[in-house]
Amino acid sequence: MKAPEQFDPSKSDSKTSMPPPKAAMHGKPAKSPAIPDGMPTIKQNHKRIGQIDKKPFEWQFLLPKYWGIWLLMAIIVPLAYLPLRWQFWLGRKLGILIYKVAGTRRRDTLINLRLAFPDKPEAERELMAKQVFVNQGIGVFETLCTWFRPNIFTRTVSISGLQHVINAQNDGRPVILLGAHYTMLDLGAMLCTQFFPMDGMYRPQNNALLDWFIYNGRAPVFGKLISSRNMRGLVNLIKEGHIVWYSPDQDYGLKHGVMAPFFGVPAATITATRRLATVVSNDNKLPAIMALHTYRQTPDNLPRGKRPHYHLTITPELDNYPSNDEIADATRVNEILEGLIRIDPTQWMWFHRRFKNAPDGRTDIYK
Numbered sequence: 001m002k003a004p005e006q007f008d009p010s011k012s013d014s015k016t017s018m019p020p021p022k023a024a025m026h027g028k029p030a031k032s033p034a035i036p037d038g039m040p041t042i043k044q045n046h047k048r049i050g051q052i053d054k055k056p057f058e059w060q061f062l063l064p065k066y067w068g069i070w071l072l073m074a075i076i077v078p079l080a081y082l083p084l085r086w087q088f089w090l091g092r093k094l095g096i097l098i099y100k101v102a103g104t105r106r107r108d109t110l111i112n113l114r115l116a117f118p119d120k121p122e123a124e125r126e127l128m129a130k131q132v133f134v135n136q137g138i139g140v141f142e143t144l145c146t147w148f149r150p151n152i153f154t155r156t157v158s159i160s161g162l163q164h165v166i167n168a169q170n171d172g173r174p175v176i177l178l179g180a181h182y183t184m185l186d187l188g189a190m191l192c193t194q195f196f197p198m199d200g201m202y203r204p205q206n207n208a209l210l211d212w213f214i215y216n217g218r219a220p221v222f223g224k225l226i227s228s229r230n231m232r233g234l235v236n237l238i239k240e241g242h243i244v245w246y247s248p249d250q251d252y253g254l255k256h257g258v259m260a261p262f263f264g265v266p267a268a269t270i271t272a273t274r275r276l277a278t279v280v281s282n283d284n285k286l287p288a289i290m291a292l293h294t295y296r297q298t299p300d301n302l303p304r305g306k307r308p309h310y311h312l313t314i315t316p317e318l319d320n321y322p323s324n325d326e327i328a329d330a331t332r333v334n335e336i337l338e339g340l341i342r343i344d345p346t347q348w349m350w351f352h353r354r355f356k357n358a359p360d361g362r363t364d365i366y367k
Helices: 064-081 084-101 103-116 122-148 162-170 185-192 208-218 231-239 272-276 326-341
Strands: 157-160 175-178 199-202 225-227 243-246 257-262 265-270 288-296 310-314
Touching: 064 084, 064 122, 064 208, 084 103, 084 122, 103 122, 122 185, 122 208, 122 288, 162 175, 162 288, 162 310, 175 272, 175 326, 185 208, 185 288, 185 310, 199 208, 225 231, 231 243, 231 272, 243 272, 257 326, 265 326, 272 326, 288 326
Parallel strands: 157 310, 175 243, 175 288, 199 225, 199 243
Antiparallel strands: 257 265, 288 310
16 A cells, blocks of 8 residues: 555656755745744653663774764764755655665565565566665654654654553553564654653664664663563563563564464564563553554655654554464464554565565575
């Protein structure tokens, strides 16, 4: 399902052109609607239980092996202070550029889409693949603004299903939000904290400087950041009654997972969710398991004078979960996430190798 008015890379028209810095014929370019006086900003409305200490700077980051990252950040970070409409334009161009030059990622995306949408014509799947990269290119700028300029997203979000979280918290129960790797990953988390405090999982990077940038960028958003390797820390947060974001939508193999259908394709699906669901808090109340969907409703060719809009959806709590059948439980989680992703499939990161493991071991499907 396409997002409304989404960018079609095969076409070139005035709607996708760079907004001019000066409008000689029409006076000054239209500005985004002003935020009413007294409206709380993102930072003012941000909800957190704790305060994360940022990782300290290390002198090793000045070594030549890190100069490429410094150069990239020096180029791209200042762009986060451009008008959002310009950032969207640059994000589209960046996404199309990556689609053209990143052959392996492009091929993996097309393979995934062919498996997940076998009934769609090849030309339509190629357009979807390009749109995935366009959305991710825009997601780069949304992430930078989340880290360095969050107030620009003031008054841009709506939410449905918030009552499910409130009811669980009023009952003294922790909440596990099953998220997915959408292209607005970091922004989605920050927008959630406009309504409730949330802790998150993150995967440490092998590159120390890149890990420093990502961790410190996310530190102001979450109350706690737990490494994906620290399951004990995650369990402790659940026992303390926190709201925790956890993502089970990638292929981590079968050591801690089972095969379950995802878009009709057998996929290695982690079973940690059902194990976490049995962790009890101090007053013996089980966690409430829900799914979270984050979605950019605004067309990627952001109209002049318009602000972007984002919608968060929280599903009802999974009842009778977990069951005695781990495959049935994994299938159930996959079905919920699949239904949410289908709202706009191009806003999910299809360039990950979601189907790299088969029932009899590693598959060569991506070779």
